[in-house]
Amino acid sequence: MSKSKRTAKPPIDNRLLDTAIEQFGRKGLEGASTREIAKAAQTAMSSITYHYGGKDGLYLAAARHIGEKVKERFAPLLAAAPDPDGLSAAAAAAQLAAMIDSLMGLLLSPEAAAWSRFIVREQAEPTRAFTIIWEEFQSGLSAYLVKLVLRASNGRWKPAEAKLRAVTLFGQVLVFRVARATALRVTGWEDIGAAQAAEIRRALQSNLRAILTAS
Amino acid sequence: MSKSKRTAKPPIDNRLLDTAIEQFGRKGLEGASTREIAKAAQTAMSSITYHYGGKDGLYLAAARHIGEKVKERFAPLLAAAPDPDGLSAAAAAAQLAAMIDSLMGLLLSPEAAAWSRFIVREQAEPTRAFTIIWEEFQSGLSAYLVKLVLRASNGRWKPAEAKLRAVTLFGQVLVFRVARATALRVTGWEDIGAAQAAEIRRALQSNLRAILTAS
DNA sequence: GTCTATACTACGATAGAC
DNA sequence: GTCTATCGTAGTATAGAC
Numbered sequence: 001m002s003k004s005k006r007t008a009k010p011p012i013d014n015r016l017l018d019t020a021i022e023q024f025g026r027k028g029l030e031g032a033s034t035r036e037i038a039k040a041a042q043t044a045m046s047s048i049t050y051h052y053g054g055k056d057g058l059y060l061a062a063a064r065h066i067g068e069k070v071k072e073r074f075a076p077l078l079a080a081a082p083d084p085d086g087l088s089a090a091a092a093a094a095q096l097a098a099m100i101d102s103l104m105g106l107l108l109s110p111e112a113a114a115w116s117r118f119i120v121r122e123q124a125e126p127t128r129a130f131t132i133i134w135e136e137f138q139s140g141l142s143a144y145l146v147k148l149v150l151r152a153s154n155g156r157w158k159p160a161e162a163k164l165r166a167v168t169l170f171g172q173v174l175v176f177r178v179a180r181a182t183a184l185r186v187t188g189w190e191d192i193g194a195a196q197a198a199e200i201r202r203a204l205q206s207n208l209r210a211i212l213t214a215s
Numbered sequence: 216m217s218k219s220k221r222t223a224k225p226p227i228d229n230r231l232l233d234t235a236i237e238q239f240g241r242k243g244l245e246g247a248s249t250r251e252i253a254k255a256a257q258t259a260m261s262s263i264t265y266h267y268g269g270k271d272g273l274y275l276a277a278a279r280h281i282g283e284k285v286k287e288r289f290a291p292l293l294a295a296a297p298d299p300d301g302l303s304a305a306a307a308a309a310q311l312a313a314m315i316d317s318l319m320g321l322l323l324s325p326e327a328a329a330w331s332r333f334i335v336r337e338q339a340e341p342t343r344a345f346t347i348i349w350e351e352f353q354s355g356l357s358a359y360l361v362k363l364v365l366r367a368s369n370g371r372w373k374p375a376e377a378k379l380r381a382v383t384l385f386g387q388v389l390v391f392r393v394a395r396a397t398a399l400r401v402t403g404w405e406d407i408g409a410a411q412a413a414e415i416r417r418a419l420q421s422n423l424r425a426i427l428t429a430s
Numbered sequence: 431g432t433c434t435a436t437a438c439t440a441c442g443a444t445a446g447a448c
Numbered sequence: 449g450t451c452t453a454t455c456g457t458a459g460t461a462t463a464g465a466c
Contacts, residue, residue, distance in 0.1 A: 026340075030246035034460060044433050049461065051431090123394040124339060125241075130396055142401050163402045164418045170397070171390025172383040178393050179338040179385070181345055186357050186385075187378045203379045207426050214425030249442060259451050261444075266449090270442065 014065070015041045016051065018114075021062045025117030029059055029127065063122070063129035066115045067136025070106065074137060077102055084147040092151035093212050097205050099145060100173060104204065107177040108197050120178050142166065152212050165211065172204055229280070230256045231266065233329075236277045240332030244274055244342065278337070278344035281330045282351025285321065289352060292317055299362040307366035308427050312420050314360060315388060319419065322392040323412050335393050357381065367427050380426065387419055 019041040023032040034055050038045040052058040077099070084092055107116050122130045149169070150162035157165065176183050176192060183189075189196050234256040238247040249270050253260040267273040292314070299307055322331050337345045364384070365377035372380065391398050391407060398404075404411050 028243055028246060031243060033458080035458085045460080046434085046462075047432065055460065120339060123397055124335060126396040134397075134400065138397065139400070142397070146401065160402070161418070164414060165422070167390060167394075167398045167401050168387040168418060168422055170394070170401075171386040171388070173386070174390055174394060175382060175386025178335075179382075179389060181341040182338055182349075182353065182357070182385070183382045185349060185354070186361065186382050187375070199379060203376070203383060206429070207380070207383055207422075210425045210429030211422050214421070214428070248440080250440080260442080261452085262450065264443065 016043060016047065016058070017062060017065050020058050021066060021118055022114045024059060024062055025114050025121060028121060028125075029055075034058075059127075060129055060132065062118065063132040064136070066118055067133050070112075070115060070119075071137040073106065073112075074102065074141060078140070078144065081144065084144070084151040087151055089152050089154035092148050093209070096145070096148040096152055096169075096212075097208055099148065100169065100204055100208060101201055103170075103173050104176075104197065104201055107173060108192060108200075116177055120174070123174075124178070142170075145169070149212075169208065169211075172207060176200055231258060231262065231273070232277060232280050235273050236281060236333055237329045239274060239277055240329050240336060243336060243340075244270075249273075274342075275344055275347065277333065278347040279351070281333055282348050285327075285330060285334075286352040288321065288327075289317065289356060293355070293359065296359065299359070299366040302363075302366055304367050304369035307363050308424070311360070311363040311367055311384075311427075312423055314363065315384065315419055315423060316416055318385075318388050319391075319412070319416055322388060323407060323415075331392055335389070338389075339393070357385075360384070364427075384423065384426075387422060391415055 016037070020032075020037050023037050023040070026032070034045050034048050037058070038048060048054065048058050052061050081095065081099075082091075084095075087095065106112050107120075109116075119133060122133055146159075146163050146166045149166045150157060150159060153162060153165075180192065184192070187196075192200070231252070235247075235252050238252050238255065241247070249260050249263050252273070253263060263269065263273050267276050296310060297306075299310075302310065321327050322335075324331075334348060337348055361374075361378050361381045364381045365372060365374060368377060368380075395407065399407070402411075407415070
């Protein structure tokens with residue numbers, strides 16, 4: 001990840017970008033190879049250079065693409081989301097519950113699995129792509145979450161405390177994707193399907209309520 | 216990760232193993248190179264072949280080494296740990312709090328940072344090394360945690376529920392290492408030092424108490 | 431724009447001197 | 449046991465035909 005001329009030429013379709021997200025998500029920047037990506041996308045390797053200026057350019061483009069897609073996905077939710085300052089504590093808690101539910105949906109949904117893997121990888125090993133993802137949607141999302149936590153605490157928590165608690169809430173969601181293998185072994189599940197996701201959601205909601213209402 | 220003849224010859228010292236853990240933890244199996252590892256360990260690349268049979272063998276040996284070290288670290292805690300079945304709910308909750316505290320210490324301590332990165336990487340992208348780590352210490356640790364959660368719930372939760380909640384508790388700890396960059400941005404901290412670790416510990420304990428005592 | 435060719439580098443493995 | 453030297457095979461990048 002050094003220069004990446006950032007050639008701005010748009011590709012004809014997104015086959016290359018989609019397979020890049022898939023491969024980078026699974027194997028990381030070094031683990032994935034441009035040869036394999038090009039082959040899986042049924043095109044020549046040199047088109048990566050042509051469209052994205054090289055491997056690094058493709059990686060960053062993948063981050064941008066994911067950012068836009070996730071932003072789109074959360075757009076309706078955020079658009080319909082009321083200003084936390086105008087909410088009652090209970091309403092803020094309910095909205096918070098809905099947000100956590102959506103986040104869980106994103107991290108576990110099969111269609112978003114490739115995005116999810118890519119994002120999770122950037123969480124653990126941030127590269128320049130992290131900044132892109134952060135600024136594209138994570139920044140706004142987490143700011144909104146913190147505001148909701150703050151409001152839901154009904155004045156019991158200072159902003160710093162609300163931020164900290166928001167991270168712990170995020171962690172409860174993240175763990176099922178990032179430590180999926182561990183979660184499966186502990187619970188004894190064979191997979192995290194619809195039934196398991198429902199169980200997780202229920203537990204998360206219960207934890208949330210407990211944390212928010214504790215003295 | 217295919218054959219790895221598992222040459223059992225013991226190395227003279229652990230320089231190679233230590234730098235391997237460092238590099239594999241930072242860059243992953245594909246990202247790290249045997250040349251760099253050997254150079255950083257101030258030895259010839261071929262000694263990797265000699266002692267560990269190759270790159271894969273070194274990787275697995277690293278996992279085994281980490282497993283042993285972490286096991287050692289938790290041994291006194293587990294040895295002094297009472298049988299959960301004989302504890303009161305309150306005592307189980309207190310013990311659980313202590314365990315979470317130790318887990319947090321492991322994930323954030325500078326000396327264990329290299330182990331931590333390696334382990335976290337295996338959580339997200341399990342290879343054959345995951346099984347080693349799991350069987351070495353994670354298995355026993357999580358089984359004990361689940362027992363404590365079960366006991367601390369005072370009969371309110373079934374075993375399946377206790378397992379699920381244990382994972383969410385683990386997630387609250389894990390997030391500060393695995394999504395460190397996000398945690399820093401949300402909280403506005405520049406680093407997670409002793410002061411921040413104390414804040415995190417306090418928040419985690421508070422969350423734990425809330426979750427366990429909720430109706 | 432997309433392909434084939436090829437150049438160049440870095441990788442992991444291994445043989446053999448000491 | 450540890451080193452140097454070398455081999456074969458990936459990797460990315462690039463030039464140029466179409």
